[in-house]
Amino acid sequence: MPLQPRLPPIPSTVTFTGQTVIVTGASAGLGAEVALQLAQRDVGTLILAVRRVGAGESVKAHILADPLVGKRSSPPKILVLELDLDRPSSVTSFANKFLAEFSELHILLLNAGLVGFSLVTTPENGYEQMFQANYAANVMLATRLLPLLRATAKKTGKPSRLTLVGSRAAQMTSFKKKPIQDTEPVFTFMNDKAKFDGLSRYGDSKLLEAMWVAEAAKRIPASEVVINNVCPGMVKTSIHDKRVFVVRMLVRAISAFYARSVSVGARTYLNAVTAGAETHGELLGDMTVVKIGFQESPEGKKMQEKLWKETLDATDDWVGGTVEDAGLNKTA
Numbered sequence: 001m002p003l004q005p006r007l008p009p010i011p012s013t014v015t016f017t018g019q020t021v022i023v024t025g026a027s028a029g030l031g032a033e034v035a036l037q038l039a040q041r042d043v044g045t046l047i048l049a050v051r052r053v054g055a056g057e058s059v060k061a062h063i064l065a066d067p068l069v070g071k072r073s074s075p076p077k078i079l080v081l082e083l084d085l086d087r088p089s090s091v092t093s094f095a096n097k098f099l100a101e102f103s104e105l106h107i108l109l110l111n112a113g114l115v116g117f118s119l120v121t122t123p124e125n126g127y128e129q130m131f132q133a134n135y136a137a138n139v140m141l142a143t144r145l146l147p148l149l150r151a152t153a154k155k156t157g158k159p160s161r162l163t164l165v166g167s168r169a170a171q172m173t174s175f176k177k178k179p180i181q182d183t184e185p186v187f188t189f190m191n192d193k194a195k196f197d198g199l200s201r202y203g204d205s206k207l208l209e210a211m212w213v214a215e216a217a218k219r220i221p222a223s224e225v226v227i228n229n230v231c232p233g234m235v236k237t238s239i240h241d242k243r244v245f246v247v248r249m250l251v252r253a254i255s256a257f258y259a260r261s262v263s264v265g266a267r268t269y270l271n272a273v274t275a276g277a278e279t280h281g282e283l284l285g286d287m288t289v290v291k292i293g294f295q296e297s298p299e300g301k302k303m304q305e306k307l308w309k310e311t312l313d314a315t316d317d318w319v320g321g322t323v324e325d326a327g328l329n330k331t332a
Contacts, residue, residue, distance in 0.1 A: 004233050004260060005286060010270045016043040020104050020152075021273075023048060024083055024141075025112030027055035030165075030235060033262040034109065034269045035059060039076045040068040041270075045102070046076050049083035049094060049112065056080035085112055085137035086122045086129065088318050095144040104155065105148045107273050110138045110164045113205075117198040131190040134205035136314065138164055139212050143315050146225065146326035153224045162216075163272045166229035168285050169203035170210050170292050179299045186307045187314060210283050210292055211304040212311060217281025219330045228279040230272035233286055234258055235265035 016038055023038070025031040026048035035048055036059075046063075050056035060078045063069055069076070081097060084090040098105075113134040120129040127136060142162055149160040174197060180189045186208070189195055213229045220227060236259045271287045272279070282289045294300040312323050323329050 004258065007260070007264055007267045007286060010037075010267050010274075014270065014274055015041045016107070018044040019106035020045040020102055021047065021107040021109065022098070022105065022145075023109045023111055024050075024085075024138075026050055027052055027059055030232060030262055030265055030269065031111040032059045032062075034111070034266040036063050036066060036069075037263075037266050037270060039063045039078070040066065042072060043076050046078045047098065048078065048080045050080060051082070051084050051112075053080055053082050083112065083141075085133040087124050088137065088140065089124060091137050091141050092144070092319060095141060098145070099148065102148075104152045105145060105160065106152055106156075107161045108142065108145055108149060108163070109269060109273055110142060110162075111269070113138070113165065115202050119193060119196045119198070121193075126191070128191050128193075128196060128201070130201045130205045131208075134202070135190075135208045135212070136311075138209065139311060140315055140318055140322075142216075143322050143326045143328060144319060146220065146328070149225045150220070150327065159223055159277075160225045161273045162225050162227045163269070164209055164213060164229050165269070166209050166213075166231050166283055167203065167206040168231045168283075168290065170207035170283070170295075171290075172200070172203050173207045173292075173294050174200035174204055175207065175300070175303065176294045180303060182302070182306075185310055186303065187310050207292065207295065208307060210295060211300075211307050213283070214281045214295070215304060215308040216328060219328050220326075222277035222280040226275065226277060226280050228272055228275060228281070229283040230268055231283065231285050231290075232265045232268040233260060235260045235262055 021038055021043050023031055023035045026035045027050040035046060038046060048056045048059055057080050060080055063078060064075060081094055083094040114130060116130050122129055122132045149162060153160045180186060210229050213227055217227045268286055272284050279289060283292060316323050
């Protein structure tokens with residue numbers, strides 16, 4: 001296994017002065033680290049979206065106690081809000097609370113997600129958990145907050161940013177060998193217990209995310225919101241802790257020699273949320289645009305169009321009118 005490429009430091013001139021930024025999954029790992037680095041780079045308001053509020057408050061305290069943050073002329077405003085991607089009601093509640101309090105949103109960094117192995121269904125809608133957390137909930141939240149991202153861009157004259165954390169595991173999707181039948185909805189396939197494969201589900205869910213990013217970018221101009229997907233590579237975090245024991249031990253052994261620290265891995269996030277129009281609709285592997293073979297194939301393009309239509313319908317079922325408000329109901 002080749003070593004990962006070295007990632008250059010983000011220039012000190014990259015700052016987030018006066019900006020309002022949401023980071024989901026900010027209670028640990030890359031989410032907590034990028035939140036710290038945003039605060040060190042003068043972010044104005046930082047929203048830590050977390051499943052466990054107590055853990056989020058600990059991250060907030062850690063950020064405010066950081067020596068570099070302490071040298072700022074004024075501390076960042078940090079707010080911890082609950083966000084449980086397993087529950088559509090929590091996604092809606094989070095968005096409503098944020099929109100009630102804030103009139104600007106410059107960056108939405110959707111870092112939260114999970115890697116699993118066993119079949120788990122979510123309590124409110126019965127979706128398969130990785131499909132719900134890695135795809136459905138993230139795009140629902142993105143759609144809900146897109147109107148404010150667009151409005152902020154028009155107010156500031158600069159594009160806002162929507163970055164979803166993806167994975168090059170999408171390149172190994174099971175759909176290459178066995179595409180979903182034309183007559184079967186993608187949502188139905190992903191939530192069919194008989195078709196669940198724990199080994200491939202993470203990569204498959206991240207493929208769907210990349211497809212959504214590509215379709216959304218066709219409808220929202222990069223001059224308003226740069227929408228991209230970023231894979232940070234292998235990083236020393238706890239994301240694989242729910243894997244079966246053998247896989248967990250293998251990942252830890254590889255990570256000891258191969259994985260980046262979270263402080264270095266977070267550079268990929270900072271790069272993605274400041275990257276230009278050349279990344280609009282694309283997946284960044286580390287800091288470079290990469291293509292997903294299946295997504296570029298005729299079968300992949302057909303699946304992407306089908307997924308997009310299903311997702312718009314599902315999102316409007318969850319929160320009526322959201323798709324139109326976001327500008328995603330246009331024909332590409």
